[in-house]
Amino acid sequence: MDARSRSISGLAALAFALVGMATAPLVAPLAQGVWRQPQAPSPQQMPYGQQMPQQMYPAPGYTQQQQPQQQQPGYPMQQGGAAQQPAGQPHQAQPMPSPQPPQAQPAPSQAVQPAVTQPLAQQSAHAPQPGMSPPAERVEADVSTRSVAITSSFTGTEIIIFGSVENSRQETAESGLYDIAIIIEGTPTPIVARKKSRVGGLWINTQSQTFDDVPSYYAIASTRPIEEITEPQILAANEIGFDYVSMIAKNGGKGVKAEEFGDFKHAVVRRKQAESLYQKSDYGVAFIGRSLFRSSISLPANVPVGPLVTRVYLFKDGKLLSKHSSKVNLQREGIERYLHDFAFDYPLLYGIFAVLVAVAAGLIASALFKKGSH
Amino acid sequence: MSFYLPIAEMSASIFIFLGMGAAVGFLSGMFGVGGGFLMTPLLIFSGVPAAVAVGTEAAQIVASSVSGAIAQYRRNNVDIKMGIVLLAGGIVGSIIGVQVVKILRQIGQFELFVSLTYVTFLGIIGTLMLIEALNTIRKTKGGKAVSARRPGQHSWIHGLPFKMRFHRSKLYISAIPPLMIGAFVGFLGAIMGVGGGFIMVPAMIYLLRVPTNVVVGTSLFQIVFVTAATTILHATQNHTVDIVLAMLLMVGGVVGAQFGAVAGEKLKGEQLRALLAGLVLLVCLRIAYSLIITPSDLFTISSVMGGH
Numbered sequence: 001m002d003a004r005s006r007s008i009s010g011l012a013a014l015a016f017a018l019v020g021m022a023t024a025p026l027v028a029p030l031a032q033g034v035w036r037q038p039q040a041p042s043p044q045q046m047p048y049g050q051q052m053p054q055q056m057y058p059a060p061g062y063t064q065q066q067q068p069q070q071q072q073p074g075y076p077m078q079q080g081g082a083a084q085q086p087a088g089q090p091h092q093a094q095p096m097p098s099p100q101p102p103q104a105q106p107a108p109s110q111a112v113q114p115a116v117t118q119p120l121a122q123q124s125a126h127a128p129q130p131g132m133s134p135p136a137e138r139v140e141a142d143v144s145t146r147s148v149a150i151t152s153s154f155t156g157t158e159i160i161i162f163g164s165v166e167n168s169r170q171e172t173a174e175s176g177l178y179d180i181a182i183i184i185e186g187t188p189t190p191i192v193a194r195k196k197s198r199v200g201g202l203w204i205n206t207q208s209q210t211f212d213d214v215p216s217y218y219a220i221a222s223t224r225p226i227e228e229i230t231e232p233q234i235l236a237a238n239e240i241g242f243d244y245v246s247m248i249a250k251n252g253g254k255g256v257k258a259e260e261f262g263d264f265k266h267a268v269v270r271r272k273q274a275e276s277l278y279q280k281s282d283y284g285v286a287f288i289g290r291s292l293f294r295s296s297i298s299l300p301a302n303v304p305v306g307p308l309v310t311r312v313y314l315f316k317d318g319k320l321l322s323k324h325s326s327k328v329n330l331q332r333e334g335i336e337r338y339l340h341d342f343a344f345d346y347p348l349l350y351g352i353f354a355v356l357v358a359v360a361a362g363l364i365a366s367a368l369f370k371k372g373s374h
Numbered sequence: 375m376s377f378y379l380p381i382a383e384m385s386a387s388i389f390i391f392l393g394m395g396a397a398v399g400f401l402s403g404m405f406g407v408g409g410g411f412l413m414t415p416l417l418i419f420s421g422v423p424a425a426v427a428v429g430t431e432a433a434q435i436v437a438s439s440v441s442g443a444i445a446q447y448r449r450n451n452v453d454i455k456m457g458i459v460l461l462a463g464g465i466v467g468s469i470i471g472v473q474v475v476k477i478l479r480q481i482g483q484f485e486l487f488v489s490l491t492y493v494t495f496l497g498i499i500g501t502l503m504l505i506e507a508l509n510t511i512r513k514t515k516g517g518k519a520v521s522a523r524r525p526g527q528h529s530w531i532h533g534l535p536f537k538m539r540f541h542r543s544k545l546y547i548s549a550i551p552p553l554m555i556g557a558f559v560g561f562l563g564a565i566m567g568v569g570g571g572f573i574m575v576p577a578m579i580y581l582l583r584v585p586t587n588v589v590v591g592t593s594l595f596q597i598v599f600v601t602a603a604t605t606i607l608h609a610t611q612n613h614t615v616d617i618v619l620a621m622l623l624m625v626g627g628v629v630g631a632q633f634g635a636v637a638g639e640k641l642k643g644e645q646l647r648a649l650l651a652g653l654v655l656l657v658c659l660r661i662a663y664s665l666i667i668t669p670s671d672l673f674t675i676s677s678v679m680g681g682h
Contacts, residue, residue, distance in 0.1 A: 270673070
């Protein structure tokens with residue numbers, strides 16, 4: 001668990017590196033102003049390279065010292081105005097129905113702030129910072145059901161995910177200033193994908209590729225198609241969307257050739273979709289207030305048992321602002337749970353039990369049959 | 375009303391499986407066959423994983439054979455000694471069969487293997503039965519009395535060593551052929567999810583020359599114990615026995631068999647056999663078709679064995 005959360009925060013940091021790269025021209029003037037780094041290249045010369053994030057992310061202690069300065073009234077406005085020309089253009093192409101005049105000016109500095117305060121890398125949506133003055137947007141979310149029981153009558157269920165954007169700057173639910181992507185992911189399990197080909201007139205499995213860890217379940221809902229929300233690098237770094245579901249080929253195993261690997265990956269997604277285990281809802285998240293949003297994601301009857309992880313991402317202008325994750329437990333309950341555990345924990349006893357049940361059923365049936373025939 | 379099957383890991387309407395059990399039970403009651411060769415393909419067609427279908431069907435066959443075996447035993451129609459020799463072979467065959475299932479599942483060829491085995495055996499047996507039944511019908515129409523063929527008194531089987539005396543069958547033959555037949559039937563039962571009566575009965579009549587009055591009882595005796603062993607082996611080796619599914623099939627099967635037996639009494643033996651042969655060939659063709667037709671998706675996914 002620790003290793004996993006660490007890797008998530010690693011990914012989050014990587015995501016911010018990417019955000020940083022994307023917003024490099026925007027950050028640069030700010031960096032020059034706030035951190036007084038004369039060596040920082042000008043927006044036009046800024047290379048989109050690896051060194052950029054390092055320059056932009058000073059040590060956390062330093063960052064915190066700088067925070068109050070960020071809040072100096074009027075200061076972000078100045079910087080925002082200065083930075084808007086190089087950075088604003090690509091984002092204006094996006095269909096953002098939000099009223100621009102009040103929102104647009106502080107926007108660039110907001111985009112910088114998460115990178116400075118790094119809420120993601122700390123994974124601390126509950127950290128004490130929200131009470132303080134920095135009005136960085138954060139997302140917090142929860143699920144309607146923390147525990148789903150799979151009983152004999154389980155035919156699937158719906159989970160409501162609701163959350164809010166702290167320090168929301170959008171005026172109404174319809175402003176569309178923010179984008180939310182919600183992902184519910186099941187336990188990673190090993191999977192084999194096989195491909196049939198025609199051999200002597202028969203369709204036979206001829207190729208196979210084993211994946212070590214493929215999410216048993218993956219549902220994504222977003223305020224609009226994720227490709228419109230942000231760029232592929234950010235999606236990939238956060239495993240958002242079917243194209244970026246984490247699938248690691250089993251190493252050491254004899255897999256398929258590299259050029260065919262993609263086919264197998266897509267096939268896994270396609271087959272999982274056919275079983276309703278992978279779901280996508282492009283407009284499945286709706287804001288119901290300035291900051292409140294909700295979504296419902298259906299768990300089909302065949303959802304594999306195990307903990308589900310819910311990840312909620314907050315975007316603005318294509319930039320990842322914040323992330324929140326929570327857990328849902330999915331467990332078998334009732335007699336099925338006992339039977340399933342029985343079958344896997346005590347297979348010999350289970351087998352004997354199955355035979356005894358069968359013998360008893362046969363004897364009862366013949367007794368009934370005798371009575372009926374006389 | 376939906377029900378969650380704990381091992382097959384699917385949710386299905388209980389009426390589908392009760393109905394399936396009843397339909398196959400009706401046919402097996404009518405024709406006096408076990409019905410495994412119909413039930414296993416039906417389960418696979420309805421979306422139950424092939425290995426779970428085979429493992430679960432073994433448990434259901436125990437239920438459907440046990441009352442018949444007891445009834446035959448009470449009528450003294452069981453050659454216990456012959457049954458034990460067949461059983462010894464059957465358990466060895468079952469152990470091998472369950473291991474073969476395990477290996478084939480790991481390499482992803484189990485579905486193919488099951489289908490090919492079904493096509494082969496159903497094709498051969500269906501054709502033979504159909505020819506035999508049609509011949510009988512033609513002869514009876516011609517007015518000739520049909521007498522059962524008297525088996526010849528000697529064959530190569532009588533030259534084998536390890537001879538044993540089977541009092542109930544009035545036979546003095548080598549133990550090797552019954553062991554081999556038992557092993558073969560046990561092996562087929564483990565991989566096909568059948569009792570194997572459709573192989574064992576003709577083999578006992580034509581190869582071993584066991585008198586027909588003890589054939590059915592002895593074969594049922596062997597089937598009960600071998601399928602019981604197969605059930606336990608599938609449960610321990612493959613975790614593929616779904617007890618909830620098995621119980622649904624048992625309940626449906628018991629009810630269906632009663633009506634089937636009544637319906638069967640109204641039909642002549644050769645007509646029944648012709649109908650059964652037609653049914654066997656239909657199942658065979660349906661499975662063969664699924665092997666030949668281009669699948670809608672060339673790719674399939676399955677969980678890795680052992681990764682539970």
